[in-house]
Structure formats: C-alpha cells, structure tokens
Amino acid sequence: MNRKYDYFKHLLVQNAVPIVFLAVSAFAIPISQFSGTYLVQEMLVRLSRNSFLVLSLLIPILAGMGLNFGMVLGAMAGQIGLIFITDWNIVGVHGMLLAAIISTPLAILLGWMCGLILNRAKGREMVTSFILGFFMNGVYQLVVLYGFGSVVPVTNPKMVLSRGFGIRNVTNLEGIRKCLDNLLPVSVAGVDIPVATFLVIAFFCLFVVWFRKTKLGQDMRAVGQDMDVARDAGIPVERTRLISIIISTVLACYGQIIFLQNIGTMNTYNSHEQAGMFAIASLLVGGASVSRASIFNVFLGVVLFHLMLVVSPMAGKYLIGEAQLGEYFRVFVSYGIISLALVLHAWRRQKEKDRARRSLRGIQAE
Amino acid sequence: MNRVREFIEHAGWPRIIIGLFLLSLFIIAPFVGVRVDVSISDTLVRFGMNGVMVLAMVPMVISGCGLNFGLPLGIIAGLLGAVTSIEIGVKGIPGVLTAMAVAIPIAVVLGWGYGLLLNRVKGSEMMIATYVGFSSVAFMCIMWLVLPFRSPNMVWGYAGKGLRTTIAVEGYWHQAISDIGSFQIGEFFYVPTGMFLFFALLCTFMWFFMRTRTGTAMATVGSNPEYARASGVNIDRMRTTSVILSTVLGAIGIIVYEQSFGFIQLYMGPFYMAFPAVSAVLIGGASVHKATIVNVIVGTILFQGILTMTPSVINSMIQTDMSEVIRIIVSNGMILYALTRVLKVKL
Amino acid sequence: MLIVFFAALAAYSYNEGKARNILIDNIAFSSEGKNYEAFEAIQVIVDGKEPSLFLLEGDRGAANLIGKAHVLAVEELDENDRVIKTYRVSFKSSELKGNVINVVPLVRGKLPGWSYALEQ
Numbered sequence: 001m002n003r004k005y006d007y008f009k010h011l012l013v014q015n016a017v018p019i020v021f022l023a024v025s026a027f028a029i030p031i032s033q034f035s036g037t038y039l040v041q042e043m044l045v046r047l048s049r050n051s052f053l054v055l056s057l058l059i060p061i062l063a064g065m066g067l068n069f070g071m072v073l074g075a076m077a078g079q080i081g082l083i084f085i086t087d088w089n090i091v092g093v094h095g096m097l098l099a100a101i102i103s104t105p106l107a108i109l110l111g112w113m114c115g116l117i118l119n120r121a122k123g124r125e126m127v128t129s130f131i132l133g134f135f136m137n138g139v140y141q142l143v144v145l146y147g148f149g150s151v152v153p154v155t156n157p158k159m160v161l162s163r164g165f166g167i168r169n170v171t172n173l174e175g176i177r178k179c180l181d182n183l184l185p186v187s188v189a190g191v192d193i194p195v196a197t198f199l200v201i202a203f204f205c206l207f208v209v210w211f212r213k214t215k216l217g218q219d220m221r222a223v224g225q226d227m228d229v230a231r232d233a234g235i236p237v238e239r240t241r242l243i244s245i246i247i248s249t250v251l252a253c254y255g256q257i258i259f260l261q262n263i264g265t266m267n268t269y270n271s272h273e274q275a276g277m278f279a280i281a282s283l284l285v286g287g288a289s290v291s292r293a294s295i296f297n298v299f300l301g302v303v304l305f306h307l308m309l310v311v312s313p314m315a316g317k318y319l320i321g322e323a324q325l326g327e328y329f330r331v332f333v334s335y336g337i338i339s340l341a342l343v344l345h346a347w348r349r350q351k352e353k354d355r356a357r358r359s360l361r362g363i364q365a366e
Numbered sequence: 367m368n369r370v371r372e373f374i375e376h377a378g379w380p381r382i383i384i385g386l387f388l389l390s391l392f393i394i395a396p397f398v399g400v401r402v403d404v405s406i407s408d409t410l411v412r413f414g415m416n417g418v419m420v421l422a423m424v425p426m427v428i429s430g431c432g433l434n435f436g437l438p439l440g441i442i443a444g445l446l447g448a449v450t451s452i453e454i455g456v457k458g459i460p461g462v463l464t465a466m467a468v469a470i471p472i473a474v475v476l477g478w479g480y481g482l483l484l485n486r487v488k489g490s491e492m493m494i495a496t497y498v499g500f501s502s503v504a505f506m507c508i509m510w511l512v513l514p515f516r517s518p519n520m521v522w523g524y525a526g527k528g529l530r531t532t533i534a535v536e537g538y539w540h541q542a543i544s545d546i547g548s549f550q551i552g553e554f555f556y557v558p559t560g561m562f563l564f565f566a567l568l569c570t571f572m573w574f575f576m577r578t579r580t581g582t583a584m585a586t587v588g589s590n591p592e593y594a595r596a597s598g599v600n601i602d603r604m605r606t607t608s609v610i611l612s613t614v615l616g617a618i619g620i621i622v623y624e625q626s627f628g629f630i631q632l633y634m635g636p637f638y639m640a641f642p643a644v645s646a647v648l649i650g651g652a653s654v655h656k657a658t659i660v661n662v663i664v665g666t667i668l669f670q671g672i673l674t675m676t677p678s679v680i681n682s683m684i685q686t687d688m689s690e691v692i693r694i695i696v697s698n699g700m701i702l703y704a705l706t707r708v709l710k711v712k713l
Numbered sequence: 714m715l716i717v718f719f720a721a722l723a724a725y726s727y728n729e730g731k732a733r734n735i736l737i738d739n740i741a742f743s744s745e746g747k748n749y750e751a752f753e754a755i756q757v758i759v760d761g762k763e764p765s766l767f768l769l770e771g772d773r774g775a776a777n778l779i780g781k782a783h784v785l786a787v788e789e790l791d792e793n794d795r796v797i798k799t800y801r802v803s804f805k806s807s808e809l810k811g812n813v814i815n816v817v818p819l820v821r822g823k824l825p826g827w828s829y830a831l832e833q
Contacts, residue, residue, distance in 0.1 A: 097723075
C-alpha cells in the first residue's frame with residue numbers, strides 16, 4: 001500500500017508540469033468559448049509548425065548540455081537563408097529547399113561557435129547559451145539591419161528599408177507560404193491536415209530514434225550522464241558536445257524555415273526570439289526535464305503549451321473582462337512554467353546530492 | 367615598465383581594451399561634432415543613476431549565489447514604493463524617502479522568499495534567477511492593471527483605473543536626490559552631486575558591512591563553504607541574507623534611477639533591467655564568484671560611458687543609428703566573456 | 714561528396730523555383746513588312762494555372778513564371794466569349810529577352826521580337 005502511494009507521488013512530482021497545465025487548460029477551454037473543431041484544427045497547425053523546432057532540443061539534452069537556448073542561432077541562420085531566396089524570388093518548395101541549403105553552412109558555423117563557447121562554460125551551459133542568444137541577436141541585427149543592402153547585394157528593392165540599406169521589419173514570404181503544408185493536402189471532417197509537413201516531422205523522429213542507437217548517440221548519452229567517466233572511457237567529450245550543438249543548431253534552422261513557411265511572413269527582427277522561448281517552454285510543459293527528454297514530451301508539450309497560448313487571452317477576457325490581462329497572463333504562465341520546471345529539476349538534483357553526501361557521511365561516521 | 371605590466375595583469379585585458387576604447391571615443395567626439403561637456407555630463411548622470419543597481423550585484427556574488435539576474439524582483443519592490451509615494455502625493459526628498467520606506471520592507475519580504483528558493487537550487491541559481499525575474503515582471507503586469515491606485519497622474523484616463531505604462535515623476539521628486547549640492551556649468555554641463563553622495567554613502571555602508579562579522583561570514587560562504595560550515599556558519603541563512611540585501615539595494619537603485627530619469631516604467635520596463643547591471647559589474651572586473659566595490663564603480667563608469675558615447679559618436683561618424691545594436695553586442699559580449707572564464711582551481 | 718549532392722540540389726532548386734514577373738501584351742505586331750492585328754479578345758492561361766488573363770485588343774496583363782519551361786495557352790474568343798481557337802506555345806525562360814511577351818507574334822510561330830524589355 002505504501003509502495004503504491006510512493007510510486008503515485010513520484011509520478012505526480014515527475015510530471016507535475018504537464019499535469020498543472022492540463023488542469024489549467026481544462027479549466028480555461030470552456031471559458032474561452034472556442035469550438036472543438038477550431039481547437040483541433042489550430043492544434044494540428046501548431047503541431048506541424050512547431051514540432052521540428054522543439055525536436056531540435058532533444059539532442060543537446062541527451063548530451064547533457066541542458067536546454068539549448070542557442071537554437072536561436074539556428075533560427076537566425078534559417079532566416080538569413082529565407083531573406084536570400086526572397087530576394088532572388090525563388091518560390092514554392094524549391095525556394096524552401098534552397099533556403100535550407102543556403103542556411104546549412106551558416107547554421108553549422110554558428111553551431112560550431114556556440115559549441116566552442118559552451119565547452120568553455122561547463123556547468124553553466126544554459127545561462128551561457130541564453131546570453132549567447134542575445135549576443136548573436138545583436139550580431140544578426142548588425143548584419144541584417146546594416147550589412148544587407150550595403151555589403152551584401154539585395155536586388156529586390158521592396159525588401160529594403162527606405163534609407164537604402166537594411167532589410168525591412170517584415171519580410172513577405174508569400175512565395176513559399178504553406179508550400180510544404182500544401183504539398184499533400186488532406187482534409188478530414190473540415191480539418192486541414194498538412195500531410196507533407198507531418199511526413200517530414202515523422203522522418204525526423206525516426207532519425208532521432210535511429211541516432212540514439214548509433215555509436216555517436218551512445219557517446220552523447222554517456223557524456224550526458226557523466227563527463228569524467230565518459231572521458232575515462234575514451235570518448236572525445238568536447239568534440240561530442242560540440243557535435244550535439246551543431247546538429248541541434250542545424251535542425252533549429254530547418255525548424256524555423258518550416259515554421260515560417262507556415263506563417264508566410266517573417267518578422268525579420270523578432271521571429272527568431274520567440275522561437276527559442278516557445279520551443280523550450282513547450283518541451284518543459286511536455287514533462288521533459290533539463291536532463292531527460294523524449295519525443296513524447298515534444299508532442300505533448302507542443303499541444304499543451306499552444307493550447308494554453310490560444311485559449312488564455314480569450315479566457316482572460318471572459319473571466320476578468322480584459323483581453324490584455326489574458327495576454328499578460330499568458331506571458332506570465334510561459335515564463336512561470338519554465339521557472340517551475342527549472343526549479344523542480346534543480347531542487348531534485350540538489351536533494352539527490354544532499355542525500356548522497358549524507359549517506360557518505362553516514363558511512364564515515366560509523 | 368613592471369608597474370605597468372602589473373597593472374595590466376591586475377586589470378585584465380578586456381577592461382583595458384574597453385577603457386582605451388572609451389577614451390578614444392571621447393577624443394574623437396569633438397571632431398565629429400559631439401560636445402564633450404554634454405557627453406561627460408551625460409556619463410556622470412548615468413553613472414549615478416545606475417550605480418546602486420550595479421552595487422546590488424555584489425552581495426550575491428560574494429555569497430556564491432552568482433550574478434543576480436533576478437534583480438527585477440528588487441526593482442518591482444522599488445516600483446511599488448515609487449507609485450505608492452506618488453499616490454500619497456509626497457513631494458521632494460520626503461517623497462523619495464517615502465518611496466524607499468515602502469519599497470524596502472517589500473524588498474525584504476521578496477528577497478527572503480527569493481533567497482529560500484535559491485537555497486533549494488544550488489548550482490543553477492543564475493538560470494532560475496533569470497526566469498524568476500521574468501515571471502515576476504510578467505506577474506506584476508497583471509497586478510499593475512488590477513491594483514487599486516487612483517492618483518490621476520498615474521491611471522489611464524479613460525477607465526480611471528489601472529496604472530499607465532510610464533508615469534512621470536515631474537512635479538513630485540524629479541531629481542530630488544540629484545539636485546542636492548548639484549551645480550551647473552554653462553548650459554550643458556550638469557553635475558548631479560547628490561546622486562554621487564548617495565551612492566558613495568551606500569558604497570561606504572557596503573564597505574563597512576563587508577568587514578563586519580556577517581559580511582566576512584558571507585564571503586566565506588561564497589569562497590569556501592566547507593570551511594564556513596565547519597566554523598559554524600549557517601550557509602543557507604547567509605545566502606538568504608545576501609539575497610535580501612541585494613534585493614533591497616535593487617529597490618533603492620531603481621528609485622534613484624527614476625528620480626533622475628524622470629519616469630517610472632511599469633509593465634515590461636523592468637524585464638531586461640538585470641542585464642545592464644550584470645554587464646557593468648563584469649566589465650568592472652568582477653566574475654561569477656568575485657566582486658568588489660571597485661568593480662562596481664569602475665564597471666559602471668566604463669559601461670555607461672560606452673553606452674553614452676558610442677551612439678553619439680558613431681551616429682555622427684557614419685550617419686546611422688547603431689546605438690541599440692552596439693549596446694546589445696557590448697553588454698552581452700561582456701557577460702559571455704565572464705561566463706566562459708575558466709575557473710582557476712582552488713587547492 | 715555530400716557537398717556535391719547539396720550543391721546539385723541547390724542548383725536544381727534555384728532553377729526550378731526562380732520566379733519572374735512578366736507582362737503579357739496583346740498588341741498589333743509588324744515585322745518583315747507583314748502586319749498582324751491584335752486579337753479582339755483572348756484568354757491567356759499561363760502554365761495551366763488559375764487565374765487566366767482576359768485581354769482585349771491592346772491590353773496588357775501581368776503573370777508569374779516559375780521555373781525553366783513554360784506553356785502559354787491562348788484562347789481566342791468571339792463576341793459571346795466562346796473559344797474559337799486555341800494556340801499552345803511552349804518556351805523556355807532562357808528565351809526571354811525581357812519582361813514583356815506579345816502574344817501576337819508568339820502564337821504565329823514565335824516571330825522574332827515576341828519577347829522584349831519594358832520600354833521606359
């Protein structure tokens with residue numbers, strides 16, 4: 001009887017975050033007065049749009065690097081690729097492919113740089129990647145706001161600011177809008193399903209599963225569990241960590257392209273910032289922790305998080321009479337969730353350390 | 367020659383480079399049409415404005431809690447104090463004092479809770495501090511709309527309730543502290559002596575505090591926790607005290623900032639405010655584990671100097687506004703550099 | 714080797730995806746002493762895509778060409794807007810000498826001058 005209670009309690013704590021979210025959503029959905037069909041359609045779209053980005057976070061967690069806030073760098077690389085294809089007026093799936101191909105070397109470079117920096121900040125990877133994201137945002141702005149149009153030739157004058165250089169705040173991606181989504185359109189009971197996108201996502205999930213079984217994947221898991229033990233076992237720890245970040249950055253790059261092709265317009269200077277924040281929040285909401293994350297966490301998280309995103313502004317409006325409040329509530333919950341998940345994880349880790357230390361001391365005291 | 371080399375080693379190359387960069391900006395300034403007296407005056411004013419918040423970084427670094435990315439908590443306490451002071455309608459120095467009197471108890475309570483939280487998550491303090499800071503700012507956004515403030519200077523005109531995003535302190539205690547003993551040379555050169563005096567007061571207080579028993583205990587907790595525990599110091603209590611101290615300084619700091627700036631910024635205003643303070647103290651030579659008052663003073667001057675000079679000089683030079691971007695790159699670059707400094711092994 | 718693959722894919726995507734905005738004219742055309750009248754009313758379908766262009770005599774319409782090879786279907790209409798005759802012409806993007814196409818010489822066997830740059 002006691003064992004079962006413990007197990008249940010453990011399950012509750014382990015999955016506290018998604019449970020809380022589920023509860024809040026269950027409460028808020030009826031208040032928001034959204035119809036079921038609308039929500040299902042909306043969730044499908046968001047799944048297809050965001051899953052890839054969230055999936056890119058899995059590999060660094062495997063390698064013990066924590067939450068890769070540096071995925072923003074990959075998003076930026078993807079956006080630069082998109083700026084180019086929009087300028088050259090390449091449309092359709094070809095445009096998307098080309099953007100992905102152009103951005104890949106850039107993403108690899110950025111990921112390599114990020115990995116190097118993170119290797120120098122062992123133990124503080126998350127804060128470092130967090131700040132690195134901000135820093136690169138500055139560099140990105142430098143390049144896109146000043147470099148494009150002056151140093152980098154831009155032929156399409158519609159994309160350039162009135163002063164002659166620098167890309168406009170909003171880049172119209174009309175050419176590739178929903179190109180992947182509409183590649184294989186399927187409609188079920190009034191709900192559009194972007195089959196092609198899901199195929200890409202499914203393919204990538206298979207890739208992740210396969211990757212975990214390869215030597216490289218196993219190496220990463222070993223590094224993630226204990227760096228010193230891995231090093232003793234002959235695994236090139238630094239290089240493995242570096243590779244994990246590079247892979248993650250490139251995937252984030254593709255993920256951002258998929259995301260933007262669905263939306264169809266790009267906020268040249270803002271789209272990538274949200275990418276990191278939302279992806280990480282989604283993953284955490286899905287029950288993942290800083291040291292452990294599965295594909296299930298990804299999809300569950302995306303659905304729950306975006307459900308809350310969609311529902312709370314309306315719920316806030318009907319509940320308190322102020323839509324703006326719902327907006328703030330949403331921001332608060334997003335950040336609060338990340339804090340909660342981080343706290344729970346760190347707390348658990350510290351308790352384990354304390355327990356280990358106490359048991360050691362207990363042995364010594366005897 | 368040896369003395370110079372020692373100085374360089376002691377100061378560290380990044381600081382020297384930044385110092386030289388700043389100096390060169392001041393030298394170039396007159397040639398590109400930027401008035402040097404305005405620049406110096408601006409730098410001085412900003413130094414006073416931000417100094418206290420940078421000082422708030424010190425207690426937590428000393429006690430091993432890392433850089434206080436959760437400064438927004440203290441700022442929120444300060445904001446509450448400030449709006450309460452305006453709601454009551456007190457003017458001048460008493461206005462400032464009222465603000466502080468309201469803010470400090472709130473800061474103590476918030477700092478205490480925050481400290482308890484940080485004690486449970488040793489090792490990940492900085493990350494959690496950041497998000498706790500963000501969440502609390504977001505939470506306060508809701509609160510600013512809901513709290514029952516009525517003063518017509520502060521609420522939205524249409525509905526009559528809910529605080530505005532920016533509230534002017536003009537007419538209440540604008541420059542109340544700055545003006546103490548201040549003097550003005552010519553049209554552009556204003557020296558806010560009052561702020562400097564206040565800042566010096568706090569620095570002195572800090573300096574004395576670090577030499578008291580509590581202060582040294584705090585430092586021991588940060589540098590050598592085992593020894594501290596062996597000496598009978600309650601580590602958690604020391605850490606909480608440092609967090610409370612840091613939060614209170616943050617609250618005082620934002621009030622000083624506001625009285626000089628002239629506006630109270632609510633809602634998302636405080637969201638990113640921890641970062642300039644963190645950058646400043648790091649530029650001054652502090653690290654994640656070590657910070658002195660000298661770091662604070664030097665860092666704030668250098669940081670605010672660059673923030674003031676770079677936009678005006680570079681804008682005049684290439685006729686474009688690059689200030690925001692440069693600000694982002696410099697401040698975050700500094701934090702990155704500090705985070706990646708490999709720890710020297712302590713034996 | 715992977716690089717070669719990517720480069721090839723990139724080249725392929727670029728060619729297939731490159732889009733161009735062109736203008737389609739329906740104006741009288743003369744060359745080598747022969748004069749051709751513009752069509753009274755035509756419907757132009759570009760690469761089989763909707764929407765089709767409806768052009769009267771002397772009209773100019775805009776279309777989007779994507780990729781390398783294109784097919785233009787020109788349907789001649791009578792007064793009741795019924796299709797009298799359909800002309801089908803294929804051409805490659807590389808054959809374009811500018812951004813404007815005149816259907817009149819185009820359908821009569823791609824007489825030289827069917828594609829020209831925008832005057833101005």
